[in-house]
Amino acid sequence: MSTVSDRSSPDRSEPLLSVRGLTKRYGSGGAAIDGVTFSAVAGEILGIIGPNGAGKTTLLEAVAGLLPVNSGDVFWRGEPLHASRRRTVLFYLPDGVxxxxxxxxxxxxxxxxxxxxxxxxxxxxxxxxxxxxxxxxxxxxxx
Known part of the structure; x- marks a missing residue:
């Protein structure tokens, strides 16, 4: 059984990181991100592309657990990865640093x-x- 802290060689066919239906709303306005779903397998390079204000930073901060979301889930190696544990598994470095x-x-x-x-x-x-x-x-x- 694989755990979040397991550092064994990953199976390259199964996603390491999966994001399902991530939504973040600010106040009563529209969604900054709305139902975002994606996954990434070991060795894959994933790009997030969009114009200013499209929600790229919001998405990354939500996935990293730095920003609370309204709905959606993040999984690491198929197991739910709650926001409080994401800093032990994921690394996020904002572009301003x-x-x-x-x-x-x-x-x-x-x-x-x-x-x-x-x-x-x-x-x-x-x-x-x-x-x-x-x-x-x-x-x-x-x-």
Whole structure:
């Protein structure tokens, strides 16, 4: 049985992350996001594209558990992932946080890991899982 904290090699055919029917409304106005559903499998690169004000940031903050939603669910490896536990599984870095251009990727990864109180083992595992070793020495401006 797989748990949220399980770090074994994922099955690339089953979604790691699934979002179903996520809706966020502000006040009595329309929905910022309305019934968003998607999933992502291991190794997949997923892009969220849209004009300013389309709800991209709202969606990411809702999935990460930083913003409460009106309805919908988030699943990790097929198991419900409640908002209070998402910070242990997911990582969200808002676009307004920008590292210094002359820092190495390793410095940025280390800094962000410390900000989110991740152990060295967690950081090492993440670097390996994402295949970041080849770029760790590169400067941010070169990526």
């Amino acid at each position: 920008r590292p210094y251009q002359d820092q190495s990727a390793a410095q940025v990864v280390s800094f962000v890991g410390r900000v989110f109180r991740r152990s060295d083992a967690d950081i090492t595992w993440t670097v390996e899982a994402l295949g970041l070793q080849p770029v760790l020495r590169q400067r941010v401006h070169a990526l």
